Amino acid sequence: MSQCCVTSYTGAAPTCPMNGKPMKPVERKTVEGLLKPEIKVDLLLQPYYFCNAPDCDIVYVSEGKDHLVTKDMLIVRVGIKETEDPIPLCYCFGYMRADVREDIRQKNDTDIETIIRQRVKAKECWCEEANPSGTCCLGEVMKSIKLAKALKDQNLL
Numbered sequence: 001m002s003q004c005c006v007t008s009y010t011g012a013a014p015t016c017p018m019n020g021k022p023m024k025p026v027e028r029k030t031v032e033g034l035l036k037p038e039i040k041v042d043l044l045l046q047p048y049y050f051c052n053a054p055d056c057d058i059v060y061v062s063e064g065k066d067h068l069v070t071k072d073m074l075i076v077r078v079g080i081k082e083t084e085d086p087i088p089l090c091y092c093f094g095y096m097r098a099d100v101r102e103d104i105r106q107k108n109d110t111d112i113e114t115i116i117r118q119r120v121k122a123k124e125c126w127c128e129e130a131n132p133s134g135t136c137c138l139g140e141v142m143k144s145i146k147l148a149k150a151l152k153d154q155n156l157l
Ligand SMILES: [Zn+2]
Pocket: 016, 017, 018, 019, 020, 051, 052, 053, 056, 057, 058
């Protein structure tokens, strides 16, 4: 976890230059692990922040806002910024939005959240390297299940 050459976090979380929303700090290993190799060389020695806004193509921004990383520069699709399948929900265990929707469509329920919780408890997750946000996916998974159930109730799924 050495970050000896990276300048330290100095103030309030910067806002996304594209949509002005506050961004979240993200570990360097997350950014490094998910960038396409040819983009990695452009990384600056600054902390990076993650924009979680669905309507924004920017994924990471350097603290000085002089390096913007857009979603096409990543080796994975950023689920929360996509509207069309495949939409990754859980990066550690490979669950897609379509998996949740298929379960809800067929049996009006899903074990996916429970399975993820069990595997997280067993410390099998590796969100910091797998998920572009660098954090656990469970919040997004729960949102997706709730939405799928609501769509099913309205016969829209
Ligand atoms: Zn943004």
